[in-house]
Amino acid sequence: xxxxxxxxxxxxxxxxxxxxxxxxxxxxxxxxxxxxxxxxxxxxxxxxxxxxxxxxxxxxxxxxxxxxxxxxxxxxxxxxxxxxxxxxxxxxxxxxxxxxxxxxxxxxxxxxxxxxxxxxxxxxxxxxxxxxxxxxxxxxxxxxxxxxxxxxxxxxxxxxxxxxxxxxxxxxxxxxxxxxxxxxxxxxxxxxxxxxxxxxxxxxxxxxxxxxxxxxxxxxxxxxxxxxxxxxxxxxxxxxxxxxxxxxxxxxxxxxxxxxxxxxxxxxxxxxxxxxxxxxxxxxxxxxxxxxxxxxxxxxxxxxxxxxxxxxxxxxxxxxxxxxxxxxxxxxxxxxxxxxxxxxxxxxxxxxxxxxxxxxxxxxxxxxxxxxxxxxxxxxxxxxxxxxxxxxxxxxxxxxxxxx
Numbered sequence: 001x002x003x004x005x006x007x008x009x010x011x012x013x014x015x016x017x018x019x020x021x022x023x024x025x026x027x028x029x030x031x032x033x034x035x036x037x038x039x040x041x042x043x044x045x046x047x048x049x050x051x052x053x054x055x056x057x058x059x060x061x062x063x064x065x066x067x068x069x070x071x072x073x074x075x076x077x078x079x080x081x082x083x084x085x086x087x088x089x090x091x092x093x094x095x096x097x098x099x100x101x102x103x104x105x106x107x108x109x110x111x112x113x114x115x116x117x118x119x120x121x122x123x124x125x126x127x128x129x130x131x132x133x134x135x136x137x138x139x140x141x142x143x144x145x146x147x148x149x150x151x152x153x154x155x156x157x158x159x160x161x162x163x164x165x166x167x168x169x170x171x172x173x174x175x176x177x178x179x180x181x182x183x184x185x186x187x188x189x190x191x192x193x194x195x196x197x198x199x200x201x202x203x204x205x206x207x208x209x210x211x212x213x214x215x216x217x218x219x220x221x222x223x224x225x226x227x228x229x230x231x232x233x234x235x236x237x238x239x240x241x242x243x244x245x246x247x248x249x250x251x252x253x254x255x256x257x258x259x260x261x262x263x264x265x266x267x268x269x270x271x272x273x274x275x276x277x278x279x280x281x282x283x284x285x286x287x288x289x290x291x292x293x294x295x296x297x298x299x300x301x302x303x304x305x306x307x308x309x310x311x312x313x314x315x316x317x318x319x320x321x322x323x324x325x326x327x328x329x330x331x332x333x334x335x336x337x338x339x340x341x342x343x344x345x346x347x348x349x350x351x352x353x354x355x356x357x358x359x360x361x362x363x364x365x366x367x368x369x370x371x372x373x374x375x376x377x378x379x380x381x382x383x384x385x386x387x388x389x390x391x392x393x394x395x396x397x398x399x400x401x402x403x404x
Contacts (some may be wrong), residue, residue: 251276
């Protein structure tokens with residue numbers, strides 16, 4: 001049964017001055033709130049090593065943010081912003097970034113009413129020889145609701161990844177209320193980012209330094225990665241009064257066979273770094289159910305976890321995915337999810353969550369509430385009263401799931 005949740009119940013006052021507009025000089029010097037067994041304590045992020053239980057499995061999202069925000073200008077002078085969301089032609093990310101000459105993306109178009117669809121050129125402030133030589137053009141192919149399909153064409157036998165590097169900017173969150181700056185090129189990216197495709201950073205990972213990562217490994221904590229490409233839906237607030245009327249965007253992810261086997265072995269504390277890792281890991285159970293019932297994996301729908309009772313064990317579900325991959329000679333599961341995690345969700349894999357502090361009335365705050373059995377307000381009140389910095393460049397928390 002789909003939960004009937006009022007988004008107004010997940011509101012709190014967030015003054016603009018409490019939003020971290022820039023990262024701290026040292027990634028690991030941010031504050032760290034620890035919530036465990038209904039007790040809140042405060043640390044510095046580099047102390048996280050000592051808070052992670054021994055024999056844990058720590059899962060990171062190694063997606064990489066791409067400079068997906070492009071500024072174009074019509075001959076009339078009107079500025080058009082094109083924000084690349086996900087590849088259409090070719091549809092596979094790795095292929096898209098290596099393609100030359102032309103490609104198509106699903107995009108959000110700013111000032112769309114001013115664009116009639118004709119080919120437009122990038123806005124060039126001052127002389128930029130590389131941009132001029134590319135001769136990049138954007139043409140509107142189709143519109144659908146809030147998004148559009150845009151075709152890009154360019155010269156010079158240059159891969160599209162390089163086109164974005166030359167013409168694009170890092171799409172920092174709109175609530176920072178500033179333009180992208182040089183510091184964002186380095187700091188709006190995790191140190192372990194590997195696979196290009198996200199239009200927003202998995203920000204829980206921004207606090208990890210090489211020293212912190214090394215100390216976690218030295219403690220004997222097992223590490224693994226998933227790759228979920230974060231979509232622009234991360235930026236979209238819940239505008240409907242009932243959460244059941246909110247639509248989640250699809251986000252593609254990849255999980256290795258080796259990680260599935262680690263999870264299937266059971267009994268270890270699983271630590272998810274970021275809400276994107278949580279959504280990836282918790283989607284696996286429902287993908288396993290599809291393998292059991294349909295013989296193959298497929299995308300997880302937004303409300304699938306709530307629409308019926310599931311009798312399969314986690315082990316049965318994971319083993320079904322593993323069996324499917326091995327029978328088909330695959331080392332990776334590649335699929336998508338629209339899953340929304342709200343109060344009432346049954347967590348099956350993740351026991352511990354490392355995450356930042358999220359916007360009021362957001363799907364991410366709903367996930368936090370679900371994870372801490374409704375005690376989000378106590379945590380956020382403490383953070384507000386003790387000068388924690390909020391949102392993407394803000395401070396961090398480590399949350400241990402209440403046992404129900």
